[in-house]
Amino acid sequence: MKKIFFGFLLFGYGLAFSQTTPESSNGLNRFRANYDVGFYDLNVKVNPTTESIQGTVTIRFKALENLFRIQLDLVPNLEIVEVTQDAQTLKFLRKESIVWVDFPEPLRKGKITTIQVTYRGKPQGIADASQVGGVDWRENLSGKSWITVSTQHxxxxxWWPCKDDFSDKADSMRIHVVVPKELTGVANGHLESVYKNRPDGYWSYNWRVSYPIQPASVTLHVSxxxxxxxxxxALDGAQLSLEYYVMPDRVAKAQTHFQQVKTMLNTYEKIFGKYPFWRDGYRLVETPFQGMAPQGVIPYANFYRNLPTYDFDYTIVHESAHHYFGNSVSYRDQADAWISEAFATYAEILYLERTKDxxxxxxxxxxxxxxIKNTEPLVEPSGVEELPKTQDQAYKGAWILHTLRKVVNNDSLWYRTLRAIPKRFAYQVITTEELVRFFNQELAIDCTPFFNQYLFHADPPVFEFTSVDNPKRFKLTYRWRTKVPGFVMPVRVTFGDRYETLYPTNEWQTVYLKKEDGQQFRLDTDRFYIFGSHLPLE
Ligand SMILES: [Zn+2]
Incomplete structure (x- = not known):
């Protein structure tokens, strides 16, 4: 999940529907917080000739309070034909991408209700292949339709009416992809059946997602x-189904190249535990451009090519890590998106450490x-859906986790903690605060000032020091300069290859270090993401 795509997406979205006010359409507002979706059944017919879709979504939800209205979300260029409850038509009101559905009788708290929304239209296209957000219609080399939905986040x-908020995962879902019979419809989940006897001659591919899923993670591919x-x-002998849906002329290439999926799954299983969507299987689907990582189905557009030197396919290794962090352990608010990017990028590093050195x-x-740019904090205020302008959530995020590992300085504890996260928070939505609290508990150290400095401030900690350098002795006076008070973090310094561990605080301390003639003082920036500032003596 490259956040830059998300940036483009909302930017484009804003241009197209400039009157959309995030305050009213996003966040956990009154008419979203009052109900909890349990199940979606999405039935969507895809017509490549007219580049349009039509469908019905059945939504089963529980009223969390006595309510008369709920909010769904659907872009205004898609028409809602009707909303019904037990064959009774419900009134609805639309404003930009909001759809308010009203009930003639108030629903009592705790009541489980099922409604159906029928809709149709031409979904927003994807203007540029590098942008994600809409439905892309094109032909492949054999002149057949190649249709890609890319909407994550x-x-x-x-492209479908839903409660489009990160906080609410449906417990499970069904997706019926109805396509002309020469094409295959691929969605999230496990393919349960293909229905071939529709009166219109189309075939219905019936998928079942048997894990909690965010609406933003629902996807569709047709070709x-x-x-x-x-x-x-798996390590315990269990069998996971792997499926690769590729262009007809790429079968031989894909068969060879995708062998590394097993190495990736094995490596991640050892680090993070079993693949989280076991019953649904693992799938790669060839797409004309790279997207993010919808649950259980990764769009693949990386030319069957490994990174030089590192010998792995970036899409397979990075995007698959998002099944653990992003799809299983999901974030509740855009402000917490760093969790997904930091862990997926750090997973690449651990993958290399295991497969290389x-x-x-x-x-x-x-x-x-x-x-790393250090121009903005990784965590923005929650509720505002502010988008990052840099890739720091990925790059700096990985460095923060690497630094914390070196602070902990106990790899068995570190790996035990890493493995505990996808287990403790499996299929949930979490916040930064919950994650930091978990680290504090598991590591039995107070990481709060550490995370506060690295996540809520643009600047990393600065190791400020003065020195008096003699041939055999080095007088070092040092402290941390941080925005967060009470910042404590060990650091290593060296002359040549002999390291000393120091325990700086925000107060000045002095130490005399032994050295050999001519050796230069150096901070260990291979282990710690910090800046050094050598101040002149007064
Ligand atoms: Zn990512």
Missing amino acids: AGGRL NFQRIQDTYE YLTALERLKEYRKL
Whole structure:
């Protein structure tokens, strides 16, 4: 999930519907907070000739208070034909992308209700292949339709009516993709059946998602895909279904290249535990452009190519990590999006450490370090849906986790904690505060000032020091300069290859370090993401 895409997406969205006010349409407002979606059944017919869709979504939800109105979301260019409850027509009101549905009788708190929304129209297209947000219609090399939905985050409302808020995962879902019979419709979940006897001659591909899912993560791909099947055997012997839907002329290439999926799954299983969507299987679907990582189905547009030096496919290794962080452990608010990006990027580093070695992983980290901008905090205020302007959530985020590992300085504790996160928060939506609290508990240290400095301020901690350098002795006076008071973090310093661990605070301390003649003082920035500031003596 590249946040830059998200940025483009909402920007484009804002241009198209400039009257949309985020205050009214987004966030957990009154008519979203009053109900909880349990199940969606989305039935959507895709017509490549007219580049349009039509469908019905059945929504089962529980009233969390006595209510007479709920909010759904759907972009205004898609028409709502009707909303019904038990065959009775319900009134609805639309404003920009909001759809308020009113009930003739108030629903009592705790009541479970099912409504159906029928809709149709031409969804927003994707103007540029690098932008994500809408439905892309094109033909592949064999002249067949190649249709790609790409909506993650901005999100479901671009092509289907739903409660489009990060905080509410449906417990499960069904998706019926209805397509001309020469095409295959692929969605999230597990393919339960294909219905071939529709009066209109279309075929219905019936998918079932048997895990909680955010509407923004629901996706759809249509083409004359060739399906490649494979199996991954977990450490306990359980079998995971792997499926690759690729262009007909890429089958041989894909069969060879996608072997690394098993290496990736095995590596992540050892670090983070079993693949979180086991019953749904793992799927790659060939797309004309790269997207983010919808649950269980990763769009693949990386030319069957590995990164030089590191020998892995970025899409497979990075995007699959989002199944753990993003799809299973999801964030509740845009402000907490760093959790997903930081962990997925750090997962790449750990993947390299396991499949190559620590130094190769460090090389990759150092490349990422050069890309960090430090122009904005990783966490923006919650509720405002502010989008990051840089990739710091990924690059700096990975460095924060790497730094914390070195602060902890106990790899068995570190890996135990990393593994505990996807287990403790599986299929949930979490906030930054919950995650920090969890680190504090598991690591048994107070990480709050650490995370406060790294996440809520643009600048990393600065190691300020003065020095008097003699041939055999180095007088070092030092402290942390941080925005957060009470910041404590160990750091390593060195002359040559002999390291000393110091425990700076925000107060000045002095130490005399032994050294050899001619050796230069250096901060260990391979382990800690910090800046150094050498002040002149007064
Ligand atoms: Zn990502």
